[in-house]
Amino acid sequence: MPHKPRTAMALTAIIGQTDARQVACLLYTALEGTPGIKPGIIGPDCPALSCVEALSAHLSKLAARGTTHAILVLDRPALARRLCTDLRISVAAPVGQAAGWQESALALAHTDIAILDLDEAGQPDFPAALPPHTFTYSENKAFADLTARNLRSFPGHTEFEAVATGQIRRIHLPVCGGFAVYHALCALSCGLCLGLELGQMARLLRVARGPAGCMEVLSIPAAYTVLLDRAGDLHSLERALTVARSFTARRLVCLLDCCGNDRPMEELAAQLADCVLPFGGERCPRQQAIIRGLDRAHPGDVLVLTGADGGAQERAFIRACAHNRALRQRQRT
Numbered sequence: 001m002p003h004k005p006r007t008a009m010a011l012t013a014i015i016g017q018t019d020a021r022q023v024a025c026l027l028y029t030a031l032e033g034t035p036g037i038k039p040g041i042i043g044p045d046c047p048a049l050s051c052v053e054a055l056s057a058h059l060s061k062l063a064a065r066g067t068t069h070a071i072l073v074l075d076r077p078a079l080a081r082r083l084c085t086d087l088r089i090s091v092a093a094p095v096g097q098a099a100g101w102q103e104s105a106l107a108l109a110h111t112d113i114a115i116l117d118l119d120e121a122g123q124p125d126f127p128a129a130l131p132p133h134t135f136t137y138s139e140n141k142a143f144a145d146l147t148a149r150n151l152r153s154f155p156g157h158t159e160f161e162a163v164a165t166g167q168i169r170r171i172h173l174p175v176c177g178g179f180a181v182y183h184a185l186c187a188l189s190c191g192l193c194l195g196l197e198l199g200q201m202a203r204l205l206r207v208a209r210g211p212a213g214c215m216e217v218l219s220i221p222a223a224y225t226v227l228l229d230r231a232g233d234l235h236s237l238e239r240a241l242t243v244a245r246s247f248t249a250r251r252l253v254c255l256l257d258c259c260g261n262d263r264p265m266e267e268l269a270a271q272l273a274d275c276v277l278p279f280g281g282e283r284c285p286r287q288q289a290i291i292r293g294l295d296r297a298h299p300g301d302v303l304v305l306t307g308a309d310g311g312a313q314e315r316a317f318i319r320a321c322a323h324n325r326a327l328r329q330r331q332r333t
Contacts, residue, residue: 009063010090012190013072015080015104019096024071026187026208031069033204034196040067044075052086077103085110091193095186115189118144135193137185146189148181153246156217162188162198169202176215179239218315220322223299231306234268240304241272250300251275255293257307294321
């Protein structure tokens with residue numbers, strides 16, 4: 001067995017793809033606000049994740065700079081198993097589709113603490129060689145170590161009560177969508193296993209932000225809501241539109257990025273949204289689709305803009321378009 005590199009910091013592995021990034025952002029917020037802790041995220045695109053040696057060297061540099069906790073976002077099954085086998089991982093949690101990866105189940109056997117979602121339908125039969133300490137979370141199973149109850153979802157935030165042994169705290173999460181509860185439960189579970197207090201994390205998560213472009217509510221001067229979501233496949237599109245529908249007062253409009261042969265995406269969007277405005281490829285450009293969508297928006301509508309995140313420039317463009325439209329409406333009245 002290869003020698004496990006030693007590091008002075010605690011390593012937390014969040015195993016998965018989009019869901020893992022969101023959990024990592026929430027956990028980072030909880031760690032960053034805790035006195036005496038200096039966290040760092042090593043994301044899935046970091047060159048240091050190319051091999052164990054490169055990652056060990058990167059971790060040594062972080063430790064020299066005073067980093068106390070490193071969050072590793074591992075988005076490939078083989079990568080997760082290799083790193084969890086060769087490094088000393090304090091806490092590891094497979095989230096979202098990663099719960100169905102056989103490799104992630106094997107990786108958990110080499111970690112100190114495994115965080116498991118009891119509600120994940122695709123969860124495999126984990127091997128008997130799990131770590132001595134396994135921490136579980138659930139939305140509806142009272143026997144889990146951490147549960148959520150009294151869930152309420154709003155256009156700009158989600159609320160629920162987090163219940164752990166001897167502790168109950170109201171969680172106000174500035175991320176929309178019921179699925180964000182699972183991201184928060186996973187992050188809270190990791191924090192509890194790392195020694196954080198539930199009450200302290202509850203206060204810190206009030207100002208948490210998920211990754212840009214992941215069910216992101218854009219602040220605009222209008223009575224309608226604009227959501228940004230990458231939604232590059234059927235699963236993520238269905239989830240984004242289903243969540244948006246749950247708090248849509250009037251119409252749900254999908255500005256759908258169709259750069260290739262996306263007929264299945266268009267058909268799904270047509271089933272779930274009241275109006276679909278496809279763009280990209282041979283269709284109209286992205287900015288033109290945004291202008292069309294905003295021009296047709298009414299109070300109470302929710303507009304979901306899918307596709308690659310356009311960054312700060314696109315957000316400024318959307319806000320400017322919404323502002324100009326509001327000025328034109330006031331001039332007409």
